[in-house]
Amino acid sequence: MSVIYDRVALIGLGLIASSMFWAIKRKGLAGEVTGYARSDATRQTARHIGLCDHVYDSAADAVAGADLVVLCVPVGVMGQVAAEIAPHLKQGATVTDVGSVKRDVIDSVGPHLPENVHFIPGHPLAGTEHSGPESGFAELFDQRWCLLVPVEGSDRAAVDRLCSFWEGIGSNVQEMEADHHDLVLAVTSHAPHLIAYTMVGVADDLSRVTDREVIKYSAAGFRDFTRIAASDPTMWRDVFLSNKDATLEILGRFTEELFALQRAIRTGDGDHLHEYFTRTRAIRRGIIEAGQDTDAPDFGRKKSGP
Amino acid sequence: MSVIYDRVALIGLGLIASSMFWAIKRKGLAGEVTGYARSDATRQTARHIGLCDHVYDSAADAVAGADLVVLCVPVGVMGQVAAEIAPHLKQGATVTDVGSVKRDVIDSVGPHLPENVHFIPGHPLAGTEHSGPESGFAELFDQRWCLLVPVEGSDRAAVDRLCSFWEGIGSNVQEMEADHHDLVLAVTSHAPHLIAYTMVGVADDLSRVTDREVIKYSAAGFRDFTRIAASDPTMWRDVFLSNKDATLEILGRFTEELFALQRAIRTGDGDHLHEYFTRTRAIRRGIIEAGQDTDAPDFGRKKSGP
Numbered sequence: 001m002s003v004i005y006d007r008v009a010l011i012g013l014g015l016i017a018s019s020m021f022w023a024i025k026r027k028g029l030a031g032e033v034t035g036y037a038r039s040d041a042t043r044q045t046a047r048h049i050g051l052c053d054h055v056y057d058s059a060a061d062a063v064a065g066a067d068l069v070v071l072c073v074p075v076g077v078m079g080q081v082a083a084e085i086a087p088h089l090k091q092g093a094t095v096t097d098v099g100s101v102k103r104d105v106i107d108s109v110g111p112h113l114p115e116n117v118h119f120i121p122g123h124p125l126a127g128t129e130h131s132g133p134e135s136g137f138a139e140l141f142d143q144r145w146c147l148l149v150p151v152e153g154s155d156r157a158a159v160d161r162l163c164s165f166w167e168g169i170g171s172n173v174q175e176m177e178a179d180h181h182d183l184v185l186a187v188t189s190h191a192p193h194l195i196a197y198t199m200v201g202v203a204d205d206l207s208r209v210t211d212r213e214v215i216k217y218s219a220a221g222f223r224d225f226t227r228i229a230a231s232d233p234t235m236w237r238d239v240f241l242s243n244k245d246a247t248l249e250i251l252g253r254f255t256e257e258l259f260a261l262q263r264a265i266r267t268g269d270g271d272h273l274h275e276y277f278t279r280t281r282a283i284r285r286g287i288i289e290a291g292q293d294t295d296a297p298d299f300g301r302k303k304s305g306p
Numbered sequence: 307m308s309v310i311y312d313r314v315a316l317i318g319l320g321l322i323a324s325s326m327f328w329a330i331k332r333k334g335l336a337g338e339v340t341g342y343a344r345s346d347a348t349r350q351t352a353r354h355i356g357l358c359d360h361v362y363d364s365a366a367d368a369v370a371g372a373d374l375v376v377l378c379v380p381v382g383v384m385g386q387v388a389a390e391i392a393p394h395l396k397q398g399a400t401v402t403d404v405g406s407v408k409r410d411v412i413d414s415v416g417p418h419l420p421e422n423v424h425f426i427p428g429h430p431l432a433g434t435e436h437s438g439p440e441s442g443f444a445e446l447f448d449q450r451w452c453l454l455v456p457v458e459g460s461d462r463a464a465v466d467r468l469c470s471f472w473e474g475i476g477s478n479v480q481e482m483e484a485d486h487h488d489l490v491l492a493v494t495s496h497a498p499h500l501i502a503y504t505m506v507g508v509a510d511d512l513s514r515v516t517d518r519e520v521i522k523y524s525a526a527g528f529r530d531f532t533r534i535a536a537s538d539p540t541m542w543r544d545v546f547l548s549n550k551d552a553t554l555e556i557l558g559r560f561t562e563e564l565f566a567l568q569r570a571i572r573t574g575d576g577d578h579l580h581e582y583f584t585r586t587r588a589i590r591r592g593i594i595e596a597g598q599d600t601d602a603p604d605f606g607r608k609k610s611g612p
Contacts, residue, residue: 192527
């Protein structure tokens with residue numbers, strides 16, 4: 001694949017930015033990739049592992065001359081970073097982000113940017129529970145969706161170019177309206193994360209069962225929750241605070257439904273439970289068919305037997 | 307490893323029994339393994355794939371002469387199956403089970419069994435979201451815990467023998483008291499499963515977001531939930547109904563905690579959220595250190611980059 005942007009600047013050097021860097025290099029999507037991180041330790045680590053062609057000590061220097069600037073910082077500081085880089089942006093540059101919430105980012109970043117740059121918010125639906133510059137890998141975005149959320153009056157050519165860039169990184173790209181994005185993500189990601197965090201906290205609080213026992217005997221259910229609940233605390237705090245309305249709406253529906261199932265347990269209504277569990281099974285099948293997960297019966301462990 | 311029981315009978319031929327069979331064969335732990343399933347179709351499938359040395363058309367025939375009988379049926383029918391096989395059990399045989407709840411199984415199975423057999427309830431902490439005779443594989447129990455819950459007056463030699471059997475299958479074995487087992491499992495498995503089922507059901511109900519969107523954009527959080535929520539509906543209905551008190555207690559604590567986090571979101575209390583999420587991250591580290599899960603940053607995908 002050929003170069004799509006001569007110069008790409010990654011602002012914030014965590015899991016997403018570092019994975020983007022290795023994916024950009026894999027396909028040669030950029031002539032040069034610059035980087036900046038607020039923390040000195042992160043910048044040192046990035047230089048040490050060869051993350052970015054050049055790591056700058058200021059965001060202003062990193063974005064100077066960049067054709068594409070990618071904001072890879074927690075949602076809560078996007079606005080502040082935008083204000084910092086705005087005077088240094090190249091005319092005609094594209095500014096995008098990778099935040100998990102879009103309406104809040106549009107409201108906080110948009111007003112700072114000059115008229116002569118293209119602001120095209122984005123959100124790659126990919127991640128792991130690990131964070132930091134050393135956690136990235138080139139394949140993170142392969143076959144995953146990247147949602148682009150163009151604001152009113154976005155330049156079509158600039159959007160198409162960013163779309164090609166994410167496709168080069170490995171993603172399938174789709175455009176979506178900001179508020180709808182925030183609702184879809186509240187259902188598929190934000191509420192599930194809060195729920196997982198909660199359950200892991202409850203286990204930790206229970207005095208009659210020791211942490212050691214919880215850890216030792218954590219079967220599939222809880223183990224999956226702990227993986228989710230190990231995600232970056234700062235990133236997730238910002239997600240919940242900036243997608244407040246949608247998250248609270250989904251959580252409201254969730255508790256309503258949970259209470260109905262609790263009542264079914266209490267009253268011994270086995271039919272209600274069985275019917276509910278049968279319905280949820282079908283949704284899983286849909287996900288397998290949509291190619292978003294593997295159906296390997298052994299989760300990748302070596303198989304013997306039939 | 308040498309033969310531990312001359313004849314083992316597996317009653318119920320789903321994921322657990324089929325995995326046990328392949329694990330028994332892998333190490334030669336039994337002279338002969340017989341099997342029985344209530345459904346004719348399951349028995350046909352079992353014969354077709356070579357599951358069990360002999361599949362019988364009645365539980366009575368399957369257990370005749372068996373030195374170890376393993377009840378691998380949903381918790382809700384354990385008592386009924388025990389009543390059915392009781393008159394046909396060999397003197398001195400050991401009867402165990404693999405149910406996810408122990409107090410209820412003890413109460414429903416125990417009274418049916420004759421004095422001259424050893425009843426030693428058990429619970430291997432292993433599974434996948436798949437069910438049926440074709441879903442099993444020999445490695446399912448490797449390095450997983452198997453909890454044995456001996457009832458009062460259990461014969462020590464019989465318990466030790468069953469322990470060796472499970473170790474041969476690949477498990478680490480630990481003994482635990484029945485009520486404590488049910489509480490620990492309510493925390494680590496039963497409540498998380500109900501929560502996952504609930505969240506998947508909520509997503510399905512939401513009219514403003516289509517099922518297709520939920521499936522297409524299901525990021526890590528939700529995808530893990532759907533995997534959990536795809537587990538066998540009958541098995542789980544029985545688990546919740548038979549571990550009612552502990553499950554409801556944990557769910558009560560869960561909603562209490564969830565409401566506190568919801569309030570923190572509503573009031574914008576970022577410190578509360580950040581503190582909570584930091585604490586849950588530590589629990590995950592404990593699980594990795596206890597060897598119950600992998601810490602691979604790419605979930606096993608091929609890694610490039612640094």
